[in-house]
Amino acid sequence: MILLLTVQFLYGIAASVDFPANLGIQRCNQIPTPQFDQCFTKAVNEAIPQLKDGYPRLGLPPLEPIKIAQTKSRQDGFEINLSDYELRGIGANLIVKRTEFDPKNKILNWYGTVSSLLIEGEYTIEGKILTMAVNGGGKFKILAGNISSELKTAFEVKNIKGVDHMVLTKTEYINRDIGSASIFFENIFKGNKAISDSINAVINDNWREMDALTNVFNKALTVFVQNYMGKVYSKVPYDELFPRM
Numbered sequence: 001m002i003l004l005l006t007v008q009f010l011y012g013i014a015a016s017v018d019f020p021a022n023l024g025i026q027r028c029n030q031i032p033t034p035q036f037d038q039c040f041t042k043a044v045n046e047a048i049p050q051l052k053d054g055y056p057r058l059g060l061p062p063l064e065p066i067k068i069a070q071t072k073s074r075q076d077g078f079e080i081n082l083s084d085y086e087l088r089g090i091g092a093n094l095i096v097k098r099t100e101f102d103p104k105n106k107i108l109n110w111y112g113t114v115s116s117l118l119i120e121g122e123y124t125i126e127g128k129i130l131t132m133a134v135n136g137g138g139k140f141k142i143l144a145g146n147i148s149s150e151l152k153t154a155f156e157v158k159n160i161k162g163v164d165h166m167v168l169t170k171t172e173y174i175n176r177d178i179g180s181a182s183i184f185f186e187n188i189f190k191g192n193k194a195i196s197d198s199i200n201a202v203i204n205d206n207w208r209e210m211d212a213l214t215n216v217f218n219k220a221l222t223v224f225v226q227n228y229m230g231k232v233y234s235k236v237p238y239d240e241l242f243p244r245m
């Protein structure tokens with residue numbers, strides 16, 4: 001008992017920021033059992049509501065909403081620049097269904113669902129969408145339901161000033177399924193509301209075939225996740241996140 005307390009005490013001192021212990025959630029020891037993934041999935045789901053408004057000690061931004069200053073994308077015949085936009089629903093509605101942690105191959109994969117996601121902000125666009133010429137900009141709004149996605153990450157373990165830290169080496173965000181979507185791009189055909197409305201109607205009928213549109217947000221989320229996990233990994237020692245027995 002005393003030994004245990006001492007170990008915990010030392011552990012607390014050694015830990016630069018005492019995370020995730022500060023959130024009062026369980027740490028999952030790296031015992032190679034299927035229970036590890038269950039333990040970690042549960043811990044993450046407990047952590048998300050607490051990280052919703054951000055975690056300044058680690059420099060973590062809020063998850064509700066996620067604010068993104070700029071995303072530029074050029075593919076499949078059109079160029080779109082998004083600015084000052086927000087994603088609402090990830091901090092509030094994300095449920096991590098499963099995680100896969102493989103310390104040997106240094107892989108951490110996440111599988112989750114978001115029941116409802118609202119993305120809103122400003123945009124400019126130029127090019128062709130589904131053979132229709134587009135050239136405009138203004139506000140945009142996308143409401144998506146029942147999104148299933150995967151996040152595949154890989155890492156290295158580096159000794160930084162005597163302490164092991166994870167370093168993210170790969171991040172891949174993939175949408176597996178989107179249940180529903182309603183999309184609006186204001187003034188997508190500059191100065192002509194009737195044409196803009198009909199382009200929006202076509203987009204709403206065909207968004208499932210428009211990978212290019214989904215990819216814009218996948219790209220933005222990948223960058224967000226890279227920064228977010230990068231901060232956690234650089235500030236919290238490996239053994240504090242995933243204690244090795």
Ligand SMILES: *[C@@H]1O[C@H](CO)[C@@H](O)[C@H](O)[C@H]1NC(C)=O
Pocket residue numbers: 072079080081124125126
């Ligand atoms: C997007 O931004 C780039 C660089 O800032 C600019 O050159 C391009 O014209 C913009 N595209 C649109 C569609 O606004």
Ligand SMILES: *[C@@H]1O[C@H](CO)[C@@H](O)[C@H](O)[C@H]1NC(C)=O
Pocket residue numbers: 115116144145146179180
């Ligand atoms: C998500 O799926 C559930 C169950 O199939 C359905 O009731 C709900 O309306 C869906 N939500 C959205 C936003 O599509």
